[in-house]
Amino acid sequence: MRKRLGVLAVAAALVGLTPATASATTAATTDELCPFTDTLCLFDGEDYTGTRLNVAPMGSDAVCVDLVEHGWGGGRAKSAINTSTRTANMFQYSTDCTGYGAPIHTGRTPDFNVWFSPKSVLISS
Incomplete structure (x- = not known):
């Protein structure tokens, strides 16, 4: 089941905006760049x-952000x-995680293709 969270729920508990701390990202570990499970x-x-x-999902359901x-479109x-360990899916043409989702597998994706402009992301729990 998919849930779509409102601004308050996402801002309060789901999303954190912080400056990335590593300047030499090739030397930085994944744990340093994204220290969350x-x-x-x-x-x-x-x-x-x-x-x-x-x-990140907050419960047992998948969540669409x-x-x-x-401000990330x-x-x-x-x-x-x-x-x-689960694949996240980013959607370029919808803000409600419908249509074709481009997978973001476990690990690093150093840069998206120039043409890719995601509008929503489906996070599985």
Whole structure:
């Protein structure tokens, strides 16, 4: 079952915006860049630089996060680290996680293709 969280729930408990701390990302470990378990960390710079958005499910259901609603639409997300064993799916053409989702597998995705501009992300629990 998918849930779509409102702004308050996401802001209060699901999403954390923090500056990425590593400047030499090739030397930084995943734990340093995204020190959270079962979380998708999105970065607004390539190679895990810039501001970080942390997204994680809060319960046993999958959750859809509208990236546009949280200021992360329009191609802002440029790279990602998925610390979950489950694949996250990013959707380019919808803010409600419908249509074709591009998978973000466990591990690092150093930069999204220039044409990819995700508007929502489905996080499985």
